[in-house]
Amino acid sequence: MTVKISQTAEIQSFFREVSGFGNDDGSPRFKQIVLRILQDTAKLIEDMEITDDEFWKAVDYLNRMGSGQEAGLLVAGLGVEHFLDLLQDAKDQQAGLQGGTPRTIEGPLYVAGAPLCDGEARMDDGQDPGTVMFLHGQVLDPNGLPVTGAVVDVWHANTNGTYSYFDQSQSAFNLRRRIVTDSQGCYRARSILPSGYGCPPSGTTQEALNLLGRHGQRPAHIHFFISAPGYRHLTTQINLSGDKYLWDDFAYATRDGLIGEVKFSDGTEAAQALGVQGRFGEVEFDFQLQAATAPAAEQRSQRPRALQGA
Template sequence: MPKNIMDKATIGTLADRAAGLDAAGGNARLKEIVRRLTFDLMVAIDDLDISMDEFWTGVTYIAAAGRSNELGLIVPGIAVEHYLDLRLDEAERLAGLAGTTQRTIEGPLYVAGAPLSTGEARLDDGCDDGEVLFVQGRVTGTDGRPVAGAIVDVWHANTMGNYSHFDPTQPAFNLRRRIETRADGTYGFRTIMPSGYGCPPGSQSRLLMESLGRHAERPAHIHFFVTAPGYRKLTTQINIEGDTYLDTDFAFGTRDGLVPPVRRIDDAGEIHARGLNKPFAVIDFDFSIAAQAEGVAGTEVSRPRAAA
């Protein structure tokens, strides 16, 4: 079938009706969104000469991804979640907000309700014989002043690339904690060095990546929410330097400012002082968060999340 055989005005009229623009009532914002997306989809079908077989293959794929709860992987995998971050970055820049820690994707593996500690915490249950890692730093405002009582909500995978709650072999909230900063804004935690992970073998998300000629792997990383009264919520993560997939993260989560140095410590005195019997790693990472501001898109995102 030839391309561009439909008149744009005809497509527009059909999209108007599909969105209920000729009907009273309904949600005006939803009508606006459905009209635009329906119109753009119909135009894309015409421009690309998408066949009925191709269209229904796509519908079947989306349905299968929904049944397997993989849309939370596919959205970052096609760069849309990263795009939303870039768009919010630009909105903040235009509003004059600067000096904050870079944001990056949340991903689909957060679990609400992790235990709360003050100042510091141990995240791992001691059963994974991975490299011991200490992460420490400070939370400040963009003015450099410490933010006491901020909550650093942290979660990451184990050495097999698996997350507690989604991996039934791990205890509840393993490698997940909330840490309240001290009066000087500092926080710290002991954990194990995480591994990256990939989309599950045979999954819809991996099928899409491989069909695009891409891999479906993430580098090792540690997720954070940082919140405090009167401040904008920060959603971010740090990536572990040297990871094979650092520069090709399938989820577009790596950002240059979020790859801190890893210090390996093999000095016997420092090992003993930490109560260990083997070398360990240290990452220093400070967070800078912005005060609440009027007229800027919010950073508290309403989306489905797991809860224990």
């Protein structure tokens, strides 16, 4: 016979005490959130008949996840970060906000403070033997007109699927740049074609995915923040065409309208004109911004992020 006590007046009163409702200090908002977490956790324990062993194994998992700094990876893998995008999409629809390039998840691997370049940039440090990539496009306003002075903050992995700063073997800000669009709203970058990556095989995120019978692979992709005065900040990424995991992304970041087509060229003359030896890839992708309805909309979220040198 299942025993349930969480909804009794005594337990509810206890949870309110634990959540700080017996004092006037602290944060009222935080108190409400903690109370809800306690109530929902207790109900889950009762409804699913969670054993003591299962509960403490979960506590141990959270400890290991934190020590491995994989919380950001796990919320992507469990679809929570994608859910936040879908929720914001629904809010936009309700508010009548539409158009522009779709948003998608930021992921946990951004680093603030990348070098700022005018119009174009060389993103790689020349140490990776990967295929040269030329990335370019325009930033446009809601009417399709170029946005001058927009900041295209772009970052991606190397051919091993790792990111500078988190991979200490790479130079600072390798494959990370901020590019200010020119008078035609254009940005241009020379880099290398990134590879997809998998969750650390011995990490806690893959541990959870294994229990769900799921893989932890991402397709090759390129991340972007796009910002300009008067326009709504855009967080997005493009997943590259031809990748095995293009529509099977463990982080659910692939969305219609966010596929970057890679066009390869082996033409000797074209390569020589661009100063490239042999085969190279070209990715052209334009971004269309929404007008900002309030100054706060111009800013990205206050999510904690890595800072080089910090």
